[in-house]
Amino acid sequence: MSRLVNYEVASLKRQIARYQQQQKESTRKANDSQTNARSLKIKFEEQCQEFGIEGKDVHSELTQVLSTQLPVLFTQVESLVVHVQSALEYYQTFRESTVSSESQVLSLLSFFIKNGNVTVYEWKNGIPPPLSTDPNVKTEPESSPSDNNGELEIDWGDLGGIGEGGEPSGDIDFGDGDIDYDISLEQVDLTGITIEDGGNSLGTVSQYPTVLEDFNTRNMLLDDLMELFEFTKQRINETVGRGEGGGGGGFVLQVDLPSSVQGYSSKDIEEMSCNVSSVIDSLTNKKSQQLLLMLGSQSYLDRLSSQLIRQQELSRRASSLVSEYTYKIKEASELQTECEGSLSLLVADVKKIKIMVSKEISKKYNDRIVNITGDINQLF
Numbered sequence: 001m002s003r004l005v006n007y008e009v010a011s012l013k014r015q016i017a018r019y020q021q022q023q024k025e026s027t028r029k030a031n032d033s034q035t036n037a038r039s040l041k042i043k044f045e046e047q048c049q050e051f052g053i054e055g056k057d058v059h060s061e062l063t064q065v066l067s068t069q070l071p072v073l074f075t076q077v078e079s080l081v082v083h084v085q086s087a088l089e090y091y092q093t094f095r096e097s098t099v100s101s102e103s104q105v106l107s108l109l110s111f112f113i114k115n116g117n118v119t120v121y122e123w124k125n126g127i128p129p130p131l132s133t134d135p136n137v138k139t140e141p142e143s144s145p146s147d148n149n150g151e152l153e154i155d156w157g158d159l160g161g162i163g164e165g166g167e168p169s170g171d172i173d174f175g176d177g178d179i180d181y182d183i184s185l186e187q188v189d190l191t192g193i194t195i196e197d198g199g200n201s202l203g204t205v206s207q208y209p210t211v212l213e214d215f216n217t218r219n220m221l222l223d224d225l226m227e228l229f230e231f232t233k234q235r236i237n238e239t240v241g242r243g244e245g246g247g248g249g250g251f252v253l254q255v256d257l258p259s260s261v262q263g264y265s266s267k268d269i270e271e272m273s274c275n276v277s278s279v280i281d282s283l284t285n286k287k288s289q290q291l292l293l294m295l296g297s298q299s300y301l302d303r304l305s306s307q308l309i310r311q312q313e314l315s316r317r318a319s320s321l322v323s324e325y326t327y328k329i330k331e332a333s334e335l336q337t338e339c340e341g342s343l344s345l346l347v348a349d350v351k352k353i354k355i356m357v358s359k360e361i362s363k364k365y366n367d368r369i370v371n372i373t374g375d376i377n378q379l380f
Contacts, residue, residue, distance in 0.1 A: 009350070012343040019336035023329050030325035037318030044311045050287060055312065059305040066294050066301070073288055074117050074212050080279045084228070085113055087272035091231050094261050109224035112211055119208040120217050129208040215296055218283070225280050232273035239266040 044055065052069065053061035092105045104110065111123055121129045211217045282288060294301040362368055 009343065009346055012339050012346065015339045016336055016343065019332040019339065022332040023336070026325045026328040026332065030322050030329070033318045033321040033325065037315050037322065040311055040315035040318060044308065044315055047308060047311075051290070055308070058308045058312075059302070062294065062301060062305050066291060070291050070295060073282070073291060074210070077212060077279060077282050078116050080275070080282055081109075081113055083275040084109070084225070084272075084279060087228055087232060087276055088113065090261070090264060090269075090272060091228055094231075094235075097261060106224040106228060108211070108217065108220050109228065112221060117210045117212050119210050120214050121208045123211060123217070212283075213295065218292070222280065222283060225276055225283075229273060229276045229280060232269050232276060235264075235269050236266055236273060239264075239269060 048055040048058075051062060051065055053065055055061070088106060088110060095105050108123070115122070119129055211221060283292075290304070294304065
C-alpha cells in the first residue's frame, strides 16, 4: 500500500500534470501559428492584389503583368504629360523675361510632350532607329535552282577593280578615321541581333529603349518635371505673398515681368502645379516603381517573386503547424484521460487495501477501531 501511494499514484499524477501542461503549451502555439498564418496570408494576398496577380504561379504572372501593365503605365504618362504644356510654356516665358539665354528650357520634357514615348535614339538623333520592323521585307529576291542549271553560283558583287584575270587593278583606301555606327554598347543589349543581307536591318525595335524604358532618360524626365513643379510652387508662394501677378520675390528681384507672365493668377498656377504633380506621381508611386524596377533588372524580378513565394510557403507552413499542434492537443488529452482512469482504479484498489489492513490490525487488538493516517488519506 505504501508503494502504491508513494510511487505509482504519484507517478500517474505527474503524468497527468505533464499532459495538461502539454495541452496548454500546444494550445498557445496553435493560436500563435494561426495568427501568423492569417497575417502572412493577408500580406501575400495584398501584394498579389497590388500587382494584379492570382499568386498561383508568381514568377510567370509577374512577367505577364510586366508585359501588360507597363505599356498601360507609359500610355497613362503620355496622356497626363500633355496637360503640362501650359506650365512648360509659362516657365519658358518666365525664363526668357528674366534670364538672357537662348537655351531651351527642359529640353527632354518639351520633346516628350511633343513626340510622346519614342526611342532614345530618336530623341538624340532626330530620326527613328534604322530598323525594319516588317518581317515580310526581303532584302534579296529568291532565286530558282533552275536558273543556273542546278549549279550554285555566288555573286561576289563589285570587288572594286578586280579584273577577269583575278588580279587586283587598284589599291583600296580604308581611310584613317574610325567608323561611327552610332551604337552604344552600354545601353543596347546585343543579344539576338541579326544582320541581314544588304544591311537593311540590325535587329528588332526592342534593342532601342524608349525614353521611359531607359533608366537615364526616365530620371532626366523626372528631373525636368521636378524642376517645373518646384518653379510652380515658388510662383504660387510669390503670387499669394505679393498679390496676384507676383511682381517680385524668390526668382525675381526688381524686374518688371511681361503681361504674359503677370496674367496668370495663383489659381491658374496651382492648376499647373497639380498637372505636373500628377505626372510625377504616376511615375513614382509604389506600383510604378515596382514595374520599372522589374523592367530594369531581371534579378529584381527574380528576387521579388522569391519573396512572394517565401511568404506563401511561410503561410502554408504556419497553417500546417496549427494542424500539428491540434493533433498534439488531442493526443495529450487522450493520454491524460487514460492516466486519470488508471489513477481512479488505483485509488479504488488503495482504498480496498486500506480497509483490509484496518480490519486485520483491529482483529489483533480485540476489534478496536483502527485509523490509518498519512498521505494515503489525501487520495480520498
